[in-house]
Amino acid sequence: MSAYVEVTDLRRRFDVSKPWLNRVIEREPRKFLTAVDRVGFTIEKGETFAIVGESGSGKSTVARMVVGLLPPSAGEVTITGVSMTDPRQAAARRRLRARIQMIFQDPYASMNPRWRVGKIIAEPIRAFNLIHGEGAIRARVSELLGLVGLHPDDARKYPHEFSGGQRQRVAIARALASQAEFLVGDEPTSALDVSVQAQILNLMRDLQDRLGLTYLFISHNLAVVRHMATRVGVMYLGRLVEVAAAKDLFARPRHPYTRMLLDAVPDLAHVGRARVPVSGEIPNPIDPPPGCTFNPRCPLANDRCRAEVPALRDGVACHAVQEGRA
């Protein structure tokens, strides 16, 4: 039996070259940015898989390729056995699309400000032709609003009449409108205040329990990820450096980058803690260091790390861990 979502050897390159004329005059070659490099993971039905990483790690690019918003340069994404790229499976993919939905960081940007919320939520229902008859659609919209903790009368309001947290509830209602079973959230709570963030995170967990949803959760906030995820993948400069069950990852981080990241997070439990700050910053992804991309910042780096890219084996991509040096 295969996993619900399978991502194999996923890559994405972006062309960041200067315009043709500049390249000719300045004698510069084309330049590419490898945003995602050989990323592979699986998501089981009903679980929450989270991808964490700092800015520029490629986590959002992975999310966009998983839902099919961005074609991969190489590699494959299959959901319930249906390929997201294979042209021969276009018909099956069309049926699958309704069941995959995305929630974005800024809900306001993903809503038409001139539509009433009722119409916004009903859009996927109409687009996929799921329910026929205005009365039935209205009833379904009321049901969805109730599900996310809003009032059925809110269907008559416009997006600007809601607070940030309520708008994110509307976005979730719209995602669920097409009977979605797989939701991809790209930093869904990063723009919200903590007390509102708690409301949305609790709502997402409740809905998962009630509807058996599967989540791919993208975030830079480790504490939020710990709260939400069953399994976690850590990304650094386009590569997956560690994949583990959430419990294990936070109790026993293995990759030096994961350890560094966990040490760096300011946390309520660390009142007045004197920390050992991490050195260095993320290198420029256009010109990443050879070998393991983390080697310039890694305390365990040796010559092999500077020459050879470590493969993800047994949940961790690190020569030091695999050689037993860590």
Place this chain on the structure above:
Amino acid sequence: MTDTILSVRDLTVAFDTRRGPLTAIDRVSFDIGRGEILGVVGESGAGKSVTGSAVIGLIDRPGRIAGGEILLRGARIDNLSPEAMRRVRGRRIGMIFQDPLTSLDPLFRVGDQIVETLRTHTDLSAKAARTRAIDLLAEVGIPAPERRIDGYPHEFSGGMRQRVVIALALAAEPELIIADEPTTALDVSVQAQIITLLKRLCREHGTAVMLVTHDMGVIAEAADRVAVMYAGRVAEIGPVASVIAKPHHPYAVGLMGAIPTLSQEADRLSQIPGSMPRLTAIPQGCAFNPRCPKVFSRCRVERPEPIPVDASRVACHLYDAAEQAA
């Protein structure tokens, strides 16, 4: 208690609108001692940034200080002329903002910007100022400062730019630094470096710091005392360890429970129903009363004044001796 650098007494800030004045800051009082970091936290709209702007005399019109006093080393600064206030800013009060690019002029080398600040506020010669600027850059941890001093802001990474801004804020050795979300735009690993730097400099120079942020984790690590703001008022102020571990005000209790942490796994985050009131509709009595789980009749009519509870001061009727006797 160490000698007081900044003393804010009953500060009230109002914004005049066509429909009458809106009170953004309502009788806020606090002190910051020498070498002390006071964290000011709150969700968006709590008035934490406006408080910072009021102290440095940079409230945009139509906002104005409508009442109260701001004292720097015992002398009032809230009623100074704009010209006199300009001499206080930079010389006696340094500023660090969220986005370092707004504090740096993209057209000037970073060294020239530091030298300009030094020559405006001190009587150093051009040559001495340049030497001092190199020392400052070295002090904030910029590698090869004698070379980097001639770089332009765009040649620095986000974390390095924020270091330059800190060097700029420290240039004239101010007594007080207002840091408004200084680490919010940075990745966690870099954020940790900046917090450590700020703490070290503050201790070494004896500078008082008002650290405004929405991130409780940052406060937990950096601050000595913390003021929790809600709807333009201080709900609770006290030593950081006691406010985080044992908050008293129901809003502070809810806020701490809503923050997911790395150290403990909670199945559900505690959530505060509703959201912060708008300035046009601040409830009568205690501003938190419509969302408060422990509300009683007095909260709806009478505004609570801060009263000492353990090591903190808490604005809540629950802790009033008369209520506890009843």
